[in-house]
Amino acid sequence: MSSIDLDTAWDLHPKVSVRPEPFGALLYHFGTRRLSFLKDRTLLSVVQGLAAAPTVRAACAAAGIDDHDLPRYHRALGVLADSSMVIERHQ
């Protein structure tokens, strides 16, 4: 699993579709035809907030994640990066 730099800007992959569900969300990547499940609404907020946030750290803060929880979300985003669900955004 890769680790993404919290101080870089990220976005959902343009071929990824997000469907909110009561428990979190489903993500589907049309390019890789893979499905991911987010079992947490907070992670969904982070993922949806990536595009508008200057950094991953800012997107996490905006979703209300404190320093204690940050490492877990950081890891989860690393897994999403591995499957190309999220990609780095270059200004």
Add this chain to the structure above:
Amino acid sequence: MTLLQPATRPTRLVDLFEYGLDAPICLTWELTYACNLSCVHCLSSSGRRDPRELTTAEAKAVIDELQRMQVFYVNIGGGEPTVRPDFWELVDYATDHQVGVKFSTNGVKISPEVARRLTASDYVDVQISLDGATAEVNDHVRGPGSYDTALRAMQNLFDAGFEGFKISVVCTRQNICQLDEFKAIADRFKAQLRLTRLRPSGRGADVWDELHPLPEQQRELYDWLVLHGEEVLTGDSFFHLSAFGGALPGLNLCGAGRVVCLIDPIGDVYACPFAIHEEFLAGNVRSPGGFQTVWKTSELFLRLRNPQNGGACSSCAFFDSCKGGCMAAKFFTGLPIDGPDPECVQGYGEQLLKNRPQKGGLPQPSDDHSHRTTRAPRPVPITLSVRRVDRPPVSACAEDPLAGFEPVR
């Protein structure tokens, strides 16, 4: 499939899915009952087109609805979906509306030109059906010439550069000894192997006794699946085998009405593709409110969206992993829904099967669209399983898979 759970809750995804989703993850849509083949195990008893089938406009309205519900992709089947004159029009319409398409075909229309067209789209995936790694085994089930048709389609896809198309195999008593050969075919065409379970649905009910894997073959299949892990797809078909030991990759849950369902060619919505019977009919897409209303409010689906009642299986140590197996398999073999699967690997299903009613007492599929004039009159004269007792079982020999059989011509 990845699963992300940053929170510390010990909730398993399968426990959440038992209560259903806002829209299906995996929707099967059979576009037509028409088919150029007459496979003996066809789970939708296909052959002839039904005059009530959805029109192009109605099918497009269903796609609009799937787009609104954010159903990411549909598994299109039939019948043979590509024989519908508007098939490509509907595929284009779906992909233009953010609904991906994976379609199952016997390959009859996959010409070099079609293969090139398919390769150009990210939103279309193809699944070629093949039920034998050799023509002998395949054609006995799927009909003369069907092996060559499938292989030609694969070659065309490969030549066009379509990587990762699927080769879909229904596992039977006759082909379980060919798993490595299937894998070799998939590797040769840069395709992915998908293995699914033979269900006693549709015409499959007529041949199930002769085609379904023997107990020792189930073990062979399980071990093979464990060995090959996520590189082989199973559509979550074999969760009843998890009672052999560890769970197989996938959700290991009966998704009927919870995460999957079927829309049949005339718009009827069933709980799953293997349950075309009024007992599992939830509604019709032509009714007011369309598919979404059926999915969200059908009494049947709401009933299915509860944790499964273990019934006779409650006290079994493996209930948590196998969940009593496949609802459709139980129903069409005449077993109680809240009891063991007919292919329960602990052997509980076998005991019940011995006491089940005669054929006449078993539930019949709602509709039969079989060709009236083909090679498959009933009862289906398949003789593959007539095994001579003086020979070893086929699964134990590495030779010709038909060794031991004397097909009657």
